[in-house]
Amino acid sequence: MAELLRMEQVWAGYGDAIILEDVSFTLAAGDSLALLGRNGMGKTTLLATLMGATRLRRGRIPFEGRDIATLPSHQRARAGLGWVPQERDIFRSLTVEENLTVVARPGEWNLARVYEMFPRLQERRANMGNQLSGGEQQMLAMGRALMLNPKVLLLDEPLEGLAPIIVQELLHIIDRMVRSGSMAVVLVEQHARQILPITRQALVLERGRVVHAGPSDALLRDDAALDAWLGAGATSESNHETTQ
Numbered sequence: 001m002a003e004l005l006r007m008e009q010v011w012a013g014y015g016d017a018i019i020l021e022d023v024s025f026t027l028a029a030g031d032s033l034a035l036l037g038r039n040g041m042g043k044t045t046l047l048a049t050l051m052g053a054t055r056l057r058r059g060r061i062p063f064e065g066r067d068i069a070t071l072p073s074h075q076r077a078r079a080g081l082g083w084v085p086q087e088r089d090i091f092r093s094l095t096v097e098e099n100l101t102v103v104a105r106p107g108e109w110n111l112a113r114v115y116e117m118f119p120r121l122q123e124r125r126a127n128m129g130n131q132l133s134g135g136e137q138q139m140l141a142m143g144r145a146l147m148l149n150p151k152v153l154l155l156d157e158p159l160e161g162l163a164p165i166i167v168q169e170l171l172h173i174i175d176r177m178v179r180s181g182s183m184a185v186v187l188v189e190q191h192a193r194q195i196l197p198i199t200r201q202a203l204v205l206e207r208g209r210v211v212h213a214g215p216s217d218a219l220l221r222d223d224a225a226l227d228a229w230l231g232a233g234a235t236s237e238s239n240h241e242t243t244q
């Protein structure tokens with residue numbers, strides 16, 4: 001597979017604090033990566049560093065052969081990095097459809113395809129952002145990112161706080177997105193067992209360092225490794241809080 005994005009010996013953090021230490025990984029076009037680790041281990045910081053929202057101390061981030069490590073966030077977005085942050089930042093005073101169309105960029109993902117992927121959004125097309133359930137907000141945040149037609153989609157804990165039935169629906173959708181091969185996906189999650197089956201490779205962070213990198217299917221079968229690095233959360237199937 002052709003390389004699309006790489007982190008090369010990256011050290012980064014906030015202010016004087018260094019959170020990521022010597023992090024490297026490679027992502028091919030259409031590839032999928034599960035980014036795993038317990039609370040506070042640096043997963044969000046890694047996504048933020050890809051987007052240019054942290055202080056980079058050392059390292060390179062080649063994207064399609066060009067080092068983007070010093071580019072401002074908006075230029076990285078324009079170059080093809082799409083970020084769906086944990087806070088699901090949707091426009092609450094716009095309708096679902098306006099939320100989607102306001103960010104649209106040309107490409108294979110358009111309104112029809114997003115609605116086909118998320119039938120619930122089509123049903124709610126005239127609802128305002130602030131009238132959506134948590135699961136629908138997450139779908140809208142993902143739909144918006146798709147409308148940007150990114151080359152890499154960064155999803156930060158998209159399953160967090162959602163009812164088990166919505167988690168299953170979203171996992172199915174993410175699986176379809178990954179299989180479509182139209183973009184590479186980096187998926188941050190604490191509940192490893194739910195996303196290892198739908199990703200190709202996995203990276204485990206512990207205190208800002210990579211402690212494991214390898215194929216997702218092998219890690220899924222390795223209970224001892226999952227226990228050691230991810231603890232109880234990794235082995236339970238449905239310990240998401242339900243706020244629906």
Ligand SMILES: Nc1ncnc2c1ncn2[C@@H]1O[C@H](COP(=O)(O)OP(=O)(O)OP(=O)(O)O)[C@@H](O)[C@H]1O
Pocket residue numbers: 014017019037038039040041042043044045046190
């Ligand atoms: N804006 C910030 N300023 C300073 N420190 C931060 C900031 N954001 C995160 N940190 C610190 O960086 C470390 C890693 O946090 P990060 O959010 O990347 O972890 P995480 O693995 O994504 O955890 P979670 O699953 O809780 O989101 C933590 O010690 C956290 O306190």
